Amino acid sequence: MSSQAPHPTLLIPGPIEFDDAVLQSMAHYAESHVAPGFVKTFGETLSMVRKLFQSSNPAAQPFVISGSGTLGWDIVASNLIEKGENALVLHTGYFADSFATCLETYGANATQLKAPIGERPSFEQIEQALKEKPYKIITITHVDTSTGVLSDIKRVAEVVRRVSPQTLVVVDGVCSVGCEEIAFDEWDIDVVLTASQKAIGCPPGLSILMLSGRAIDTFKTRQTPPSSYYASIANWLPIMQNYENFKPSYFATPPTQLVHALHTTLSQITARPMSERYAIHAQASDRVKAAVAELGLQQVASKPENQAHAMTAIWLPEGLAPPDVLPGLLKRGVIFAAGLHKQVATKYIRFGHMGVSVTDPNRSDVDKAIAALKEALTEAKQAKGL
């Protein structure tokens, strides 16, 4: 039995349902951010972030900073690329547009390589683009939360290393870390930026990043100083290194309770092989996708190889919009999200199936949601005379 107050099951692509122990950690009593107890908690948390990324290369560096996932874009844009340098932004939905805007805010030239809605740029297009001009970074949204499109970051990294080996491979993993496979060292990724509130299963408020040795070196050999202060790697790098070595350090006060919650969820996640966690999410995803097909519905992501495993963006039947369906789901105790991709937001809904909702065998969230979706759709169609 959960100790949480009764509430509708939150099945949006983040924030997600939280484990009781994680929420209890949020209520941890006050601690000094530089006292031994918290320093140990934070240091262990950073070490567990390495495991989350299946990384053991000591040159790589995890960061956990107070802020939302969006802050990760500023960290990339103000530290790893300089004014006038080029960024290639692979576009699979809403979030690439925003990342490009962030890069341009700090003076980079962002070139977007756009795919039609539900698709992703082909490897040939990526290779072609990389050959056209020198790119300091390439950014890939691993799973675009607006469309549920999954990118193949392993193969993109291979293309980059072959065609433009010095280009930093930057992955926006906000909706992928903790549910989609990421082998940071093995795939030779340079940056993964993410947030706490999706498949990591911690409440929102933490910007989490992993940087490769190559990324750190790129930062250290900048011609100009970082173009931000709060998002400056110069300010945070010594802090993270000190905490991981169990030494107190101060730049800005860390969010002590959120760090405790992250420690709790990462202790749970890293207690089992990551491969097992990925497999559980893939199985749940297969179940959801089969149910969607059985209801005669299509996904926004066009084919199995580009469909995310922890969320499903579902086209609504012609004549129905999210406000026709979401209240029927809520009445049945389930919360899905409306569409987010600006061009088609009124035509689809999003179902998040990640974290404890799929990993905790005592929960039947997915079955409940599938049943609710079926009923809510029938009800909505009847109400519209469809």
Add this chain to the structure above:
Amino acid sequence: MSSQAPHPTLLIPGPIEFDDAVLQSMAHYAESHVAPGFVKTFGETLSMVRKLFQSSNPAAQPFVISGSGTLGWDIVASNLIEKGENALVLHTGYFADSFATCLETYGANATQLKAPIGERPSFEQIEQALKEKPYKIITITHVDTSTGVLSDIKRVAEVVRRVSPQTLVVVDGVCSVGCEEIAFDEWDIDVVLTASQKAIGCPPGLSILMLSGRAIDTFKTRQTPPSSYYASIANWLPIMQNYENFKPSYFATPPTQLVHALHTTLSQITARPMSERYAIHAQASDRVKAAVAELGLQQVASKPENQAHAMTAIWLPEGLAPPDVLPGLLKRGVIFAAGLHKQVATKYIRFGHMGVSVTDPNRSDVDKAIAALKEALTEAKQAKGL
């Protein structure tokens, strides 16, 4: 009886001891950041931030953003001043140096007006400086957490309005909001930036700001776009306005649990007149300062009018350093902070007396701390043969 696990009493100048109800709010079950329940909570929270600043001018705008207090500097530096413009930074300790560095990161010319340690620049010096060149902003650390020096922001604002009326008055209120008097509208302040974990009594992880209509207009008439993305007022202003009008809105996922905790503590704080809260802090401060004098000790802040009311920075007796005294305090269940001002950090300690530790009549934290300080000092002197 507190429902919190037994722990030493945290009496540093932030984070502070938290009320049980506030910590319980941190463990709130998962909610969508755009669902009616959370939208109402966030909207009410923003309205209560106005009350915290004793502001009723609808042209003023509160902001609550995921991040630490430091993020507030970036918000000022990247939105309210442009490259090559001048900032006058009043220096009363460590935090002015950092704020100046932040301003310079975004291209402002920061001129520091420094006072000796424990002092503050005189009104005459401020007036003189303002007459020397045009300043876009003046920054004042209301209470410098490193020294416990209190600035008179009301009188500084008067000087500015008389001598350089267009200069924005920017207050770093990280260690003052919720304990030192601030009449935002009446004193004609333009920005107060603060954090959640000090006298506001909410765990760390929220950057909280109040901007005047003049500050918003200054932003809107910028010649160049904001020089940050995550800290951009252009991105956050519509979000805050929408939430306060109970309309869901998205730029970056808000830290839902922290917002609940802020709602809880602001509900407690704004249930009583702010004047009463200031008086309670002043009374506790008088008690602490009298005890410090009785122990034959001096404060870092040189005289009553520049001594903060929610913390006391205490010079240690000659021959003692923080590591000689802090363990003796911990042994007695009390945590103070070491010195932070780089030049003198080894010579003093800091005692925070704010929030529930002074406002909750069921707590005797201050008496316990005073007794512990007396014993720990005696013990440390004996150990050193002093």
